[in-house]
Amino acid sequence: MNEAPVGGSTASARPFSKSNLYPDFTLTEDNCDQEPIHRPVAIQGHGHMLVIDVSARPALHAISSELAAKLGYTTEALWAEPLRNWIPESIQSLITNSGSSPHLPSSSNDSISLGGETYQLLHYQSDGKLTIDFEPSADTVVDEQFIRTAAQAFRQINDVETLYAQAAKLIAEAFGYDRVMIYQFDHDQHGCVVGEHKVDTLEAFLGLHYPETDIPKIARELFLKTKSRVIPDVSTANLVLLFNPELGSNPPYLDLTYSQLRATSPIHIQYLQNMGVRATLTLSIVINGKLWGLVACHHYVARRVLFEHRIIGEVVADLLAKRIYELEIEKNSMQETASRAVESRLVEQVRMSDNYRLMILENASMIVDLCRADGAAIITLDQCIYATGLVPNVEGLLVLRDWLVSEGHQEVFSTAHFAQDVPAGIEIDPPIGGMLAGCLSGLSHSYIMWFRHPVSQTVEWAGDPNKSYSVETTQNDGEVRLNPRESFAKWQVSIEGQSLPWESSALDMADRLHQDILKVELRHTTRLIEQRNKEFMQLTFSAAHDLQEPLRTQANYFNLLTDCLEANEFDELPHLIQRLEKSTHRMSELVTDLLSYSRLAGENKRELIDLNGLVSQVIEALETNIEETQAIIHVEDLPTIRGDSSKLRQCLQNLISNAIKYVAPGDDPEISIYIERDDPFFTLNVKDNGIAIDAEYHAKIFTMFQRLHARDEYQGTGIGLAICAKVAESMGAEIGVTSASGEGSTFWLRLHNSQII
């Protein structure tokens, strides 16, 4: 970079270089984003500046280095001289009329001629100081009609892309710049050229991205305040500001935010020069009080635009902002209204449903679409997984869920860069690009998740965004210099493995849906707990009752035994003893079954279960029973499913042994085990040729200790089917029986297809 020229010729002028453009701020590698560009102690070289302290008796506060000479004085002479003795008439009247209230820049009707050049006087007042910019006149003209032309043109455009292109074209034509870009800030403050108009010979920048550091936060704040900024010629040397010696050697900061002449950051000058740009005009696009973007006008030779014309530019940028807002709002509100309607219908259905999980399954594609995802999954409290579309495999889902739990995300978690944001070591298949996840209960490990495919994306940057600056340490004083990148050649960064970013509307939707489902799930959980409590009370009562019964019977037999022995009657004894043994055996059966039932309370595993293998194991366990009864068992080819295999084994063992047990006297049991598909469900059936079960008992038989037969007719504790029902519940399955007289019974388990592997 060039050494910045020393401005001014007076002895008191401080030697000026870019490093002391700001008093007491030294650039280092880490603070370039804090460069106080609003208070340089210099102005652009094409104009002059006068700062009058009007807080008390008006006094000269600061003056740009060459103004005194232009007025025919030395700067030293002016400090001592009363204002009225030297100040031009037009400025004296500004001071007289200034009053005490601050005001934004405005032009005075008077102009002033100095050294053959005519200057327009622009003044603003803040902090008790009246600042007067002397801005040279220009011969470029912008027609005031342009405001009307632009307003009409914008109104007729109904899509943003055309609007950006057209706005760039109109502004380029009206203001005569070589290139006009509509530049939009992204959510992370990097920017992208969304509209462009340029002379044919220039390379297009449309679609290029620029890193956040190109327009740092402090610059964005300035643009929000000033609405327009002009640099007529980057190659003009700055002029230093000289402060009244009475202010001491460290004069207070002078905020030049509103000065039209404020010196430009040397880094920015270098940046423009590296691009070959010589003059710029920048207009702010402000929507809802936020800096949405900029109209960036570049010229490759020096170019001046008058203050009045810049105001026209500000107005047109404002019209553009309003039209962008209208079009975006219109688009969003139409989408919003449509998806809100779908959402509220869905939530209502889910809320009203007895089995809201099935309702969610039936509406799964809607849930996916509402967040514009490719797939979704719900993992419930009892480890059931409902999934549709693009989702990781079950292991992946469970690992993800555990990770979310460990991270303690209570709000919706979102990532469009799954591989980066979700820790390594989680192997996910199929590959996922982005995920949204919301917890469905504060206590449980229940989650709803949305997934998006990874997509190949190419982002074109203006130069390498990772090298937006180079750092250089000067030889003599160890000072750090930051040089903006010299190459703006198109730099393509291809992004793999990421999804398209989640739109804010998708995030809002995910948040609302997860809150809604959370409420339903909470209600469901509460009901479940109440039901479990009730079941537990009933179980305790029934268990005590059923266990007491054999005890009572034994006591009765012991009484009879005693009576018989006292009366010396021995005939009955063998019978009494045989019944006592039977009663003891029954008690031990009850205790064994109760124990198996209580074991069902353990956590559900999610293992792969080859049903063919599981059924073979059950048949092996029942071998003696099968041989004794000469039962025939047909097993069709069964799928592999997911669940807790030891629980499912208990269930199947009970169903098959029931099928063997409840046959009409004289018949040989014949049992078929097969699958039926009824999209989106499948049923696992155990069909027998046994005694039929009346329809009125079909529900009752699955409750604890319910038996349909007198004890000596068919053996049993009344716990077996209760165990089966409990297993079904733990798998999220439905259990039932169909039976018709003479056709035996078919016990079935109905599972959702997503549980088949």
Next chain:
Amino acid sequence: MITKPELILLIDDSDDDNYFHQRAIVRSGYDCKIDVCTSGDVAMDYLSNQGEYESRGTEYPVPDLIFLDINMPRVNGWEFLERYAQWVESPDGNRAEPVSVIIVMLSTSLNPDDKERASESRFIKDYLAKPLTSETFIEVVNAYFPHAIDK
């Protein structure tokens, strides 16, 4: 007026209890016929001459005294009483008029609600704890069959 219970029906699914109760009745000295039904629905078939009892024809005995268990498979004691009430009020039931069957509920009396419920039933004359002994059987006969001849 029936002078003594000639036919007694035990409705209970427990073979053991039926054994105890039959033994107690036999040992009480009364010469009664005792039938057993192992569930409420079988008992209804028995009373209304249906199901396995259909072949008995229209002339069938109505028991004078029923001992009814509560917990039974399929149709329990309470459900039996509902069906019994319907049957008694039906034209078919009236055929056996006057139905003056004495029903005594036998329970292991674990559940206090059952006793309360029994006292509210117009068909239940008494609510006794299992097992029925010869002594309690004699008390029942004395209470509800005052003119019974003691053998």
